Amino acid sequence: MSGTNTSVPSVLAHELPRPVPLDELAACPVTEVFRRVGDKWSMLLVIVLGGRPHRYNELHRAIEGISQRMLTRTLRNLETDGLVKREVLPTVPPSVEYSLTPLGFSLLEPISGLADWAVLHAGHFRPA
Template identity: 85%
Template sequence: MSGTHSDVPSVLAHELPRPVPLDELAACPVGEVFRRVGDKWSMLLMILLGHRPYRFNELHRAVEGISQRMLTRTLRGLENDGLVRREVFPTVPPGVEYSLTPLGRSLLEPLSALADWAVRHGSALGRAPEPR
């Protein structure tokens, strides 16, 4: 919420130019976050890692239907974004553990709000209103 419009959701607190320039849309940090965590697997992995650190094979077993390749790609993307930490342990073979970074942990609250909204209103999505 903005300080001057406490009753207005923050996404509505500022007027957008019309038409919205494509370069502004492409540079929007909100859209960028949705592109990064809005894919099929990222949010689920963030939620799992929010509970505790996981080894790669534990995560693979915990998510039905994800291939090893897709799990690797998704974890690398989250790691590159600074949301997930990959720690290698000097064992034979090397052990690798994934956990959320402080930045990743800070994303759990807004993800929870979005998930709560989806549970409350998801069934209404896609249903056209009755004609008047």
Template identity: 80%
Template sequence: MSGTNTGVPSVLAHELPHPVPAGEFAACPVGDVFRRVGDRWSMLLVILLGGRPYRYNELHRAIEGISQRMLTRTLRGLETDGLVRREVFPTVPPSVEYSLTPLGRTLLPPLSVLADWAVQHEAEINEARSRHPGARERGR
């Protein structure tokens, strides 16, 4: 936040073009991070790995409903983004451990703020959903 935007949330500090060009939105680094944060499994993995390193099978057992394929894909994506480290130990058979990188650890505070906001406003969100037409059909 710059001095000229004191008190203005950073997401509102820059005016977006109207309409927002699809290519610009797709290439935006903020949108890219939001897509990662908003996917079904990534933030759950970041939270788990924020507590301690895990072996692959431990993670698979720790998350009910995630397939091995999706766990592998999500871990690879987080590793590609520099948020998770994959360490292979020279044992027979080889064992693999996943942990957060220093960059991944920096995601925990803003993620905590978002989680705290969600908990604080859960009743209001649920009330709004109950009044919205079609909310029940979408499983909300």
């Protein structure tokens, strides 16, 4: 791809080996990101937290159908990934607030692009 050709999507800029080796797929940073954004709750939590910080119970009420266990697990994973910050507030009793980190905020733009694409092409997909 030449430096002047910007119409080629970055995922097509380099040809993958055929067949794609499993160890290469496992080591690819894109694979790990897709695992995270592809789960049922992570991106929904990132989007909700993109509006403002939330306390745990606010998040639980804001997302219908998520169990406390799954909310806790997903928040911990997002925190480990550096997308969400957990802050214990100096109140009596102590309360915890979750917010996006700068890395988490940087994910909102590509999520928005994918969401816009999905809405534009919604009629092309059948429900799973």
